[in-house]
Structures are given as C-alpha cells and as structure tokens.
C-alpha cells in the first residue's frame with residue numbers, strides 16, 4: 038500500500054493533502070497526532086495518543102482562498118469579530134500561510150507556520166508584521182502558540198484569538214467549568230453580565246466574552262475530561278450557535294451545534310500594542326486528562 042492510501046492516522050510527520058488542501062500532519066512517537074492546513078494556519082484535527090478526535094470540523098465546511106474553515110482552530114488576527122473596520126475576525130484565517138518547519142523532537146512532533154504582510158493585507162491593515170503559529174503534540178497534549186512581531190516602523194495594535202472548536206458528544210450534556218464570578222459581555226443580549234454558577238452549559242445560542250478570565254478551564258462530558266489552559270491571552274470566548282442560528286449557517290449541518298463548543302483563548306478587551314521590533318506571544322494548551 039502506498040503512503041497516500043494509508044489511513045491518515047498512520048502518516049508520519051510531513052506534508053499531506055487533507056480534503057484536497059495542502060496540510061502538515063504531525064505524529065509524535067507516542068502516537069499523538071494533529072493536522073494543520075496551510076490555509077489559515079488552521080489546525081483541523083487533534084487526536085491524543087490512544088484517544089479520539091478532540092476537535093469539531095464541519096462536514097459542510099468550505100476550503101480554499103478567501104474562505105474560512107468551520108471548525109478546528111481558526112487563527113483570529115488582527116481583529117476579533119466585528120470589533121473594528123476589518124472583515125469579521127480579521128484576515129489571517131482566510132490566507133495561505135507557509136510551512137517553516139515540521140519536526141519530531143524527543144516525544145513531540147511540531148510544526149511552525151508563518152504569515153507575513155503583503156499587498157493584500159496592507160490594503161486592509163497598513164502594518165508590516167510576522168505571525169507564527171507553532172503547533173506541538175505529545176501524548177495527551179496539544180500546544181498552540183501564536184507569536185506576532187511588529188516588523189514595521191510604527192506602533193501597531195491588534196486583537197487575536199485561537200478560536201478552538203472542541204468536539205462534544207452532545208453539547209447539552211457537556212459542562213465547561215472554571216468561570217465562576219467572572220464578568221462577561223453577553224453578545225446575544227449585547228449586555229454586560231456576571232457568571233453566578235461555576236458551570237456553563239448549552240441549551241441554546243451562547244456567545245460570551247469573559248474578560249480577564251482564569252487561565253485554566255475544564256470541559257467535562259461522560260467519560261471525558263479536557264483541560265484548557267491559556268497564557269498571555271487575557272480573555273476567553275465561549276460560543277455555540279444553538280439550533281436556530283446553526284440552521285442558518287451554510288457551512289454547518291443543522292444539528293452541528295450539538296457536536297461542538299468553542300472555547301477561545303483571546304485578547305480582545307485590551308488590544309496588544311507593539312512598538313517596532315517588539316514581539317507578543319499567546320498560547321492555548323489542551324490536555325486530554327482521560
């Protein structure tokens with residue numbers, strides 16, 4: 038059997054095609070795997086060693102230049118949502134990135150992908166920049182680090198997020214823990230609110246930005262515990278479209294909302310400000326605890 042006919046799980050670390058799209062596959066010596074599209078620097082799959090797929094990816098998603106993948110981990114830069122003059126969620130998720138490195142080292146497999154400014158980005162946002170995403174897998178852990186350098190000669194400011202779509206067996210039975218007492222913006226009601234109970238659960242559309250949120254959250258479902266950690270990202274976005282909004286999304290099946298919960302490491306409330314030559318990094322780490 039040629040390598041390309043093997044199930045993706047058996048691919049070694051290196052370039053592959055994923056649904057016709059150029060991608061890099063990571064396979065750690067212990068068996069943990071991830072797949073990252075060059076389009077958007079978009080992680081579309083993460084399977085911990087001995088485990089199951091942990092990320093939701095819509096079977097109806099569009100791929101390719103100009104489109105945003107529905108699921109996985111969209112990289113949001115330099116604007117979150119419609120909080121500024123740029124297209125929704127900025128442009129990084131819609132662009133082709135370049136692969137810098139894909140390597141196995143020790144127990145890890147990791148890849149570095151890069152996006153730099155070009156004429157098209159400068160037409161939207163007039164700043165030279167370098168954005169690198171490092172994706173690393175080992176055993177039960179996925180680490181995603183976003184690094185942004187201001188390569189221009191004026192100050193730049195931006196928002197950023199790793200917009201992670203976690204897979205759920207049935208989101209109505211899932212619980213996100215760790216946000217007790219936190220202040221948030223309820224984007225459905227467009228109102229400030231405070232979280233009075235420890236657990237966030239989903240029965241309908243939910244769209245919240247938790248400000249200055251704790252760096253460790255837990256997603257629980259029957260037989261599963263996933264730890265969600267972030268560093269340098271101060272905010273956390275929790276989003277599920279619920280049944281009505283999901284039915285209106287062309288790139289998601291009507292019942293797709295049951296199979297996902299977005300828990301996004303984000304920097305929104307206080308945008309990052311970088312002087313020329315300065316760098317900012319933010320990280321989200323997912324750990325499958327069982």
Ligand SMILES: O=P(O)(O)OC[C@H]1O[C@H](O)[C@H](O)[C@@H](O)[C@@H]1O
Nearest residue numbers: 118125126224244245274276299
């Ligand atoms: O449909 P998209 O542009 O990918 O955005 C999907 C969602 O992203 C975030 O989670 C926002 O908080 C939501 O308001 C938005 O609907």
